[in-house]
Amino acid sequence: xxxxxxxxxxxxxxxxxxxxxxxxxxxxxxxxxxxxxxxxxxxxxxxxxxxxxxxxxxxxxxxxxxxxxxxxxxxxxxxxxxxxxxxxxxxxxxxxxxxxxxxxxxxxxxxxxxxxxxxxxxxxxxxxxxxxxxxxxxxxxxxxxxxxxxxxxxxxxxxxxxxxxxxxxxxxxxxxxxxxxxxxxxxxxxxxxxxxxxxxxxxxxxxxxxxxxxxxxxxxxxxxxxxxxxxxxxxxxxxxxxxxxxxxxxxxxxxxxxxxxxxxxxxxxxxxxxxxxxxxxxxxxxxxxxxxxxxxxxxxxxxxxxxxxxxxxxxxxxxxxxxxxxxxxxxxxxxxxxxxxxxxxxxxxxxxxxxxxxxxxxxxxxxxxxxxxxxxxxxxxxxxxxxxxxxxxxxxxxxxxxxxxxxxxxxxxxxxxxxxxxxxxxxxxxxxxxxxxxxxxxxxxxxxxxxxxxxxxxxxxxxxxxxxxxxxxxxxxxxxxxxxxxxxxxxxxxxxxxxxxxxxxxxxx
Numbered sequence: 001x002x003x004x005x006x007x008x009x010x011x012x013x014x015x016x017x018x019x020x021x022x023x024x025x026x027x028x029x030x031x032x033x034x035x036x037x038x039x040x041x042x043x044x045x046x047x048x049x050x051x052x053x054x055x056x057x058x059x060x061x062x063x064x065x066x067x068x069x070x071x072x073x074x075x076x077x078x079x080x081x082x083x084x085x086x087x088x089x090x091x092x093x094x095x096x097x098x099x100x101x102x103x104x105x106x107x108x109x110x111x112x113x114x115x116x117x118x119x120x121x122x123x124x125x126x127x128x129x130x131x132x133x134x135x136x137x138x139x140x141x142x143x144x145x146x147x148x149x150x151x152x153x154x155x156x157x158x159x160x161x162x163x164x165x166x167x168x169x170x171x172x173x174x175x176x177x178x179x180x181x182x183x184x185x186x187x188x189x190x191x192x193x194x195x196x197x198x199x200x201x202x203x204x205x206x207x208x209x210x211x212x213x214x215x216x217x218x219x220x221x222x223x224x225x226x227x228x229x230x231x232x233x234x235x236x237x238x239x240x241x242x243x244x245x246x247x248x249x250x251x252x253x254x255x256x257x258x259x260x261x262x263x264x265x266x267x268x269x270x271x272x273x274x275x276x277x278x279x280x281x282x283x284x285x286x287x288x289x290x291x292x293x294x295x296x297x298x299x300x301x302x303x304x305x306x307x308x309x310x311x312x313x314x315x316x317x318x319x320x321x322x323x324x325x326x327x328x329x330x331x332x333x334x335x336x337x338x339x340x341x342x343x344x345x346x347x348x349x350x351x352x353x354x355x356x357x358x359x360x361x362x363x364x365x366x367x368x369x370x371x372x373x374x375x376x377x378x379x380x381x382x383x384x385x386x387x388x389x390x391x392x393x394x395x396x397x398x399x400x401x402x403x404x405x406x407x408x409x410x411x412x413x414x415x416x417x418x419x420x421x422x423x424x425x426x427x428x429x430x431x432x433x434x435x436x437x438x439x440x441x442x443x444x445x446x447x448x449x450x451x452x453x454x455x456x457x458x459x460x461x462x463x464x465x466x467x468x469x470x471x472x473x474x475x476x477x478x479x480x481x482x483x484x485x486x487x488x489x490x491x492x493x494x495x496x497x498x499x500x501x502x503x504x505x506x507x508x509x
Contacts, residue, residue: 002067002075003052004083005037009063011086012119016063017397022085023067028074034082037062038121040145060124103131117180118143118167125168126150133158133165140180141167141222148229151222155233164241165234167222171198174205174218181220182400184429185464189214190249191306192242194235196225197280199345199427200254200299202460203487204278207303208252209462210469211315216248217241223346226258226266235266243273251275252306254299256350260286267293274309278302280347281354281369298351300488301509318505321473321483325493325502328454328482332420332497336453339363339494340413341384341423342406344399345460348425348487349386355491356382359504366391380418382498385409400432403439410440414447421454421494422447425487426472428461435467437475445479454497455481458490 011019016034023032031048035041037058045055050066058064065082069075100106107113116132118125122145129139133154141154146168158165166173166180172195173180177188184202186209193208193215195201205215219238226232235253242248251270255263257279267277268290278296289295294309296302304314339356343349349367356363362370364377367386377383385392387399387406399405406424413419424444426436433439437459444455457476461469473483484490488509496504 001050001052002069002072002079003050003054004065004079005054005058006063007058008061010061010120011036011063015086017401019065019082019086021397021402023065023078023082026069026074026078026081028070029078030068030070032065032067032078032082034065034086035063036060036121037064038123040121040123060121103128103135103137107135114138115140115175115180122146122168126154129154129165130157133161133163136161136163138164138175139166140170140173140220141165142170142181143167144169148224151224152230155225155230159233159237164219164237165222166220169198170220170222172201172205172218173220174215176217179430182427182429182431183218184209184460184462185466186462187214187464188216190216190247190310191252192216192245192248192250193218193252193254194238194242195220195254196223196235196258197254197256197347198223199425199460200256200278200280200347200351202345202427202429203299203348204252204254204303206460206462206469207300207486208306209464211303211307211312213307213310213312216245223256226255226262228259228262232258232262232266235262236269239266239269239275243269243271248273250306250309252302253277253279254302254347256280256347257282264288276302276306276309278305280351296509298355298488298509299347300486304509315485317485317489319485320493320505322477322481323454325482325496325505329420329497329500329502331451332454333417333451336418336420337498338380338416338418339382339421339423339498340416340419340453341491341494342409342413343384343386343423343425344388344403344406345425345427345487346386346388348458348460349384351488352384352423352491355488356384356495359495360498380416383413384423400427400436403433403436406440407443410443410447414452419453421456421497423490423494424455424457424481425490426457426459426461426476428459428465428467428469428472430466432467435472437467437472441475441479441481444476444481448480456484456490456494456497457481458484458487460487
């Protein structure tokens with residue numbers, strides 16, 4: 001076991017994850033982490049058996065690296081690698097290079113700034129966000145675990161000042177062509193996106209790009225915004241901004257099922273600007289839909305409806321890359337009849353639960369749409385897991401950053417001889433792994449070569465992304481994976497393989 005503490009040092013969470021990965025890849029390392037020394041993180045370290053005396057005096061303003069290894073030399077070497085990975089990416093201040101440490105100092109140095117990105121532990125995020133709002137800045141609140149009462153207070157204050165709070169837990173935004181968080185490289189267009197869903201926003205913006213329409217702005221408002229507690233405060237502000245934006249001809253609203261009265265207010269705030277509401281798994285009863293509003297139940301159908309609003313025809317989304325469904329089904333043993341989805345994107349997992357649930361019945365999950373379908377799941381059951389949830393990311397990188405975080409789970413489900421198909425989402429863009437398909441493809445090949453389940457993959461991205469959408473698809477198809485045109489179609493393809501009803505792939509949305 002070895003620990004290093006860096007007093008008074010802030011490290012961005014993405015950079016910290018880079019350090020964690022560098023340590024975990026070192027020989028002889030059993031476990032490693034790189035975190036701010038908040039009370040919650042210190043408790044997690046104690047749970048892992050890390051009890052170094054230096055941690056007893058560490059505070060939330062400190063940064064620490066911790067390693068558990070087979071031998072002390074291996075642990076020390078891993079610490080060196082972690083420190084190099086973190087501080088090569090973010091050099092520490094020197095006597096001649098001083099970085100602003102407050103919002104006020106930053107604005108004095110960069111007076112044209114109008115957006116602040118807050119990425120600190122949730123217990124401290126509200127204070128940092130309030131300071132930014134008080135200075136007249138919009139806020140992308142990247143932090144998770146922000147208390148509901150803090151979110152409500154921040155959004156109420158922001159709305160009173162004509163400002164946006166995008167989040168908390170907002171992983172994606174694109175303002176004036178600048179991507180924030182887990183954003184994709186997309187072309188400029190005439191559709192503005194308001195999203196209470198991170199990967200939902202990414203799926204919408206990348207489909208709009210690939211289907212030739214493009215994006216004006218993407219405003220991520222956080223997953224709780226359309227709840228009755230938050231009352232759609234930022235969704236309404238976002239829709240109002242886009243309604244009045246001369247560069248926006250149509251608005252696409254993306255969310256998991258909202259509180260209906262809240263959604264009603266949000267869609268009405270679009271006025272005469274056409275709005276498509278892609279509310280995943282929506283029950284349309286009880287909605288009074290204005291003539292300028294279109295409701296959709298999936299991300300794919302929401303983007304397709306947006307194209308039609310603008311006078312464009314959506315492409316054929318039933319095309320598949322890789323082996324034909326019939327060939328894939330014929331190589332599977334007759335007893336393989338279940339589906340497993342292993343997702344890095346929470347919204348994509350939820351959409352799959354909705355689609356598969358309508359076809360297959362009960363689908364178990366760590367984020368179930370029916371409380372009766374919680375984990376642990378019974379044997380030979382359909383399952384969809386959101387591997388970006390805390391129970392899977394505690395002490396390790398998010399699977400969008402480190403695709404190897406899914407490999408152990410992938411092998412576990414592939415070993416179940418009831419499984420016909422495993423769905424994988426591969427999310428590209430800024431902040432994501434530089435070659436996620438390259439990390440996953442060898443394991444997929446190994447699984448399918450041994451008579452295991454068929455891999456059905458969806459690559460979320462564009463050819464302008466650093467990882468190149470077409471290259472990532474080619475990598476997966478080269479090892480025999482079926483690759484679909486949209487996230488929704490991956491669920492239909494998997495259901496077709498499990499049931500033997502290949503016509504499911506043609507299901508209209």
